[in-house]
Amino acid sequence: MTTAQEAMAGCAASESAAALELSGIVKSFDHVRAVDGTSWTVQQGDFVGLLGPNGAGKTTLISIIAGLVKGDSGQARVLGIDIAEEPNRVKGVLGVVPQDLAIYPELGARENLQFFGAMYGLRGQELKDRVADALRRVGLEDRAARPAVGKFSGGQKRRLNIAAALLHRPQVLILDEPTVGIDPQSRNYIFDTLRELNSEGMTIVYVTHYMQEVEALCRTVAIVDHGRIIEEGSLDGVLARHGTSLVRLTLHAEEQRRALALLEKHPGVTYRVTDDGVLQLSTRVLQDAVDLVTTILKDIAPNPETCQILPPSLETVFIGLTGNQLRDV
Template sequence: MIQIDQLSKKYKGAEGFSLSGFDLKINEGEIFGLLGPNGAGKTTLISILCSLLKPTSGTFRINGLTYKEHKRELQQTIGIVPQEYALYPSLTAVENLTYFGSMYGLKKSHPLKDTIAEHLETLGLSNFANKKIKAFSGGMKRRVNLIAAILHRPKVLFLDEPTVGVDVQSKTVIMEYLKQLNAQGTTIVYTSHHLNEAEQFCRRVGIIDHGKLVCAGTPKELIMAQKGADHLEDVFLGLTGKALRDHA
């Protein structure tokens, strides 16, 4: 589903590359976890794959499509759930979702209304459909953010920290919903700092550091390959070190 070949990115004025010769294949129907310390290159990679950022060199294809040749089709193929809320606080949940649906070319008709209502029901938001987003809790905003990304039924869903800052109940609902989407055929690319969550959720994971892919495999394979590791967190620390990666 996703083919990445020798992808590199150097920002203007930067001394080094944020991505360097990055290669990766993600299969159709996979839940793939992209893990790495702060500044490792995860956000840069996701931004390029979502066509929000141009690479310095290298190529990628999603479902056989390239950004240069199939820009419109590629936008319809993917869904993006950013870490920051991409919602209008002064609009209601339904108004937000109707707006985002129209951006994907979905008509403001009964099918769209029914689709929105169905997703709100599934994620426990029916009673808040006509409430303004600014009155929502963090977990509720995360759930609406997710719905906005999948209204057009994308084949690939990119998730950047989808459960950060949410309560346990919202986290459980979100993760179960993502599993349902995947079971229906959606390929999921997921980034997170919650390594225990990634270990349980992802079929395969890739660890990225200093703009390069350090390793990739099932969580079990990576744990078995790392001496003394019992969990994915042990693998992560063993490969990327324990030094702080804070950035101002």
Template sequence: MIEAAALVKRYGDVEALRGVSFRVERGEILGYLGPNGAGKSTTVKLLTGLQPPTSGRARIGGFDVATQPLEAKRLIGLVPESGALYEALTPVEYLSFVGQLYELDPTRCRGRIHDLLEYLDLETGVWERRMQGFSKGMKQRVVIAAALLHDPEVLLFDEPLNGLDVQGTVRVKQLIADASARGCTILYSSHLLDVVERVCSRIIMLAAGSIQVDGSLADILARHPGATLEEIFQRLTGAPADRSEQPTDPFDPSQEALGRS
């Protein structure tokens, strides 16, 4: 369902993605891991057509994102990292607007909005209130509902748990499992290892724009005996734990970290 073929993305002299290739089959949940700046969000942007690749090809459901964008986009549901939505609207107005963009039947759309908001535990009292005063977690629930409204075949999550409380996190994990069971293909991009460890059937670790490892959790752990996923992650991605020198404690007055005498 998702196919990335030798994706390269350059921003000026900076190479954000260096020939990334992978396939995600129907019903599979791929955990897309990497430290900040590894190229996770860039991959999501290329897969959704938000940006064109410098070279390579992205396909969704067999449709080329560059040459058949509308066909590919009809299959996608995206939860962007920024959690962007139109805050001046109420959740119901916003989701109805999204439904109109997908030409959903208004009656069916209203029912689905009701079901989704209820499933995501958004209090009914705020459904008709403008989202300007919402907490981050409340907005994130609406963003997730907007990604699921048209029942997409491919779900792309870019740090979907941003701002969610424990209950919301549990609900999203459940939602991912349910969607996968229905045959939905999921790419879950995050740097939170514990969640990926629990929900994903396969993991890709990315560092500096290149894939470092690709396989199931069991495979990866078997290849690095005795190590936890976190240790493997740090080893493969060059994360801070690998540094020989420990960083200065900014709150330690003896180190004059704040430049005070």
């Protein structure tokens, strides 16, 4: 039985299982806990955004799901298949698009895909058909015969990077920052491709720190920080639960001291000074936020270093939950 056949057999046996099921996953490197007891379930057919800053534990989590790294404890299943017990079956149903452009620039697009397809046990006409299909999905048919992908544009390379993960027709696809550094045309092409794949039943986990992309693509969202999933649910539900307006002010020390004294007189306002010294106020109603900042600007700090008023969004949810902006944004 080929790997592809094994994979299909695996799918048939796990139609009712969750696409992804993590339970109490812990992983430490040199006494630093990268994943700290994460439990997370992704249903089949979902399009979920996994949000988190660099160092939050996303890559380690993906590595554990992909079978590259073994967790210290906990259990991980893909379509009901235990990763630790049957790693090759999991590899047959799981596709991973790495953040790196993991393709060979010396080879052509077709040569790259034929090689990666062969790694999944695909042969002969089936391999040729899968390569042609993957190239069509990412809009690179006209580039297939070019001698070397090293001369492709950044967007074309990104699309080929995705195509290489589609050859074995995975049931679950994890994409790690798939749109870093590309042009809007390629980004839109990738979005359309992913929507099409999802509409065909593929479960997609979209890992990013571009919140707008999650808002544009995903139905559900999970936010990870310090190795834990700190919030998850439908996009609307998360916004309803945590969607607050935010005012972010960077003030001089004396001004900040006076502003804090003023805020103490308004018990209905939630505020904090973040790690990077920003005074952050959150309110449920945007008008309240505007009134507060007006008062501070008028009475205390007419010329603050920075002043931001943010309406409810995933970004304000993230900031509200973690106290920090996504660190690379």
